[in-house]
Amino acid sequence: FVLPTGKTMPSSSNPKINTSRETTTSLEAALLPSIVTKLSPPLRNTIVLSTAASAVAVSIYRSHKKKGLPDANFSEPLPEGNLGCPILGNIDFYTNQGSVETGPGDFFRRQAAKAKNKNIFRYMAFGKPIVMVSGMKNVKSAFNQEFKKIRTTSLMTRLTDLFGGASMLFVNEADRHQFMRRLVGQSMTPDKINLAIPALVASATEQLDQLTMEEPVTMEHVCTNFTLDVAWRQILGLDLKEDEIVQFYEAVDNWIGGIVDLRTLLMPSIKHTKAGKGNAYLVSKIERKMDQLERDGPDGSTMSAMYFARDEEDPSKCLSRDDVISNALLLILAGSETAASTLTVSALALGLHKNVLKKLKDEQLAMIDKHGTEEMTREMIEKDCPYLDAVIKETMRIKPLGTTGAMRVADETIVVDGTQIPKGNGVVFNIYLTHEGDPVVKEDGNAHMDIVKGFKPERWLDDSTKPTEYMPFGYGPRFCLGYNLAMAEMKVFLALLARRVDFNLVNMNQDNVTWKKASIIPKPEDGAVVELASLS
Ligand code: HEM
Secondary structure (H helix, E strand, O other): OOOOOOOOOOOOOOOOOOOOOOOOOHHHHHHOOHHHHOOOHHHHHHHHHHHHHHHHHHHHHHHHHHHOOOOOOOOOOOOOOOOOEOOOEOHHHHHOOOEOOOEOOHHHHHHHHHOOOOOEEEEEEOOEEEEEEOOHHHHHHHHOOEOOOEEEOOOOHHHHHHHOOOOHHHOOOHHHHHHHHHHHHOOOOHHHHHHHHHHHHHHHHHHHOOOOOOOOEEHHHHHHHHHHHHHHHHHOOOOOOHHHHHHHHHHHHHHHHHHHOHHHHHOOOOOOOHHHHHHHHHHHHHHHHHHHHHHHOOOOOHHHHHHHOOEOOEOOOOOOHHHHHHHHHHHHHHHHHHHHHHHHHHHHHHHHOHHHHHHHHHHHHHHHHHHOOOOOOHHHHHHHOHHHHHHHHHHHHHOOOOOOOOOEEEOOOEEEOOEEEOOOOEEEEOHHHHHHOOOOOOOHHHHHHOOOOOOOHHHHHOOOOOOOOOOOOOOHHHOOOOHHHHHHHHHHHHHHHHHHEEEEEOOOEOOEOOEOOOOOOOOEOOOOEEEEEEEO
8 A cells, every 4th residue: 555655757758747746656646536646645645545444444344244145046044143243253252262161162152042043043253154053953954965065164274284284174075085084094993992902001001100199180181191192102103202202292282272272373374383383293203103114014003004004995095194194183183182171071070979980980890890900891891881981971961072173164055944054154063052952951051061960971871861962073974083092092091090099179169160261172270180089
């Protein structure tokens, strides 16, 4: 918008221009009404700049308004929902995402509470109207269109940069996505998980051995260290020395911290952010591991299974180095924080409900009676620990993913629950709102979603009380690929925890549970600080 002032046009080049005002150029003269050209340069520039800025604002406003319009080819109405400011959208999406009362995702719960149909409503963020879909019927209807009419979007390119853009999460072609899932999935079959159980037991034991009765223990740290241990040992197959382990933890922490921090998305370049540096560290570790695998051949790690995987449909096909890097990053991100947070919430729930901890311990004692202390296989955990399974399911029912899964965009207009989601709109699911609507568990004032009043693992042990509106691992073609590993990892940890310790919460009690405002899966505000009452 800066005007080229101070230059004199030669009068011969355009005789019509009044050259008596030295600072008037042909461009200005052509663009401005003659009265404006007679004004002094500062005033003239102010008017021109304001006019230009207003024109740009009006054009952005109009284009955003257009984005919120229905598809005229469809008769269904748009879902309800206030899109906020036409340019910035719902400001509190950025400023008021979570609350200490319920954790992340509070923005969506407030929006849902305002809508008549809380299972489908609109909001606006990142300059795009987004439709939030909840309830299994609606989720199935929308997300069965994955790859056909909706796809994940690189709307937030910063995120794809941080994730590794070649991972399966950002692949939008059905065949290529299936190919990646087949190959990466070869490392996650029940048989492979069974082989990984000793490594999971070793990782859990390593963390539990460090517990002490001398001072309070923050369970979030213990659970995070456990899942990170699984990440470097089992997923990446690294052999880290003590000081390198600390470096690894820090890198993952900075990297994931950047992904959940909206400010990272606004940076012009992520390279020099903490998140970018964490990402670069991990990529270098993965690169070196691939060199080692190439040199020394396969080992028992998830990385090795991915690196050497051949497609059973066409054995000449394998994952490229970039594919392996991006998917290894995805596994660390998808697998570490999610499982660590869920375990931390389980620890909180066990501290709040000592009767549940007692039942869990009794089940483990029976397991020891039957199999001894040394042996643990996937089959044993599956067959002999129904209560352990119920505790984890109940934790994930009450505190699933706080916000949404990956953002999708509608490539074509789709119809869900009698409303239209116009082409170009964002589409996301909400797991919390889906669980909240379950008819079997619905109780007065939604107490069933309260970790104090509603945490009842027993509901999972009887078919008549089992929730059916339940999707903690997502839905459809993108259903969590790490489901088997996640369940095994969490079960091994909680089984060993219940065998070895009894504990009391230090800061929280039945009247006082608070949550961190921002995280992928909700976490107690203090990280579940406990005092050990016994340790073996
Ligand atoms: C408590 C633990 C976990 C929870 C709650 C969880 C939840 C989810 C959810 C909700 C999705 C679907 C996202 C979407 O559709 O937008 C997903 C996808 C995925 N998860 Fe998990 N997950 C967990 C653990 C893991 C683990 C341990 C791994 C692997 C090490 C893993 C790997 C993946 C992958 C690769 C995808 C993407 C699949 C695709 O795009 O096809 N997850 N997970």
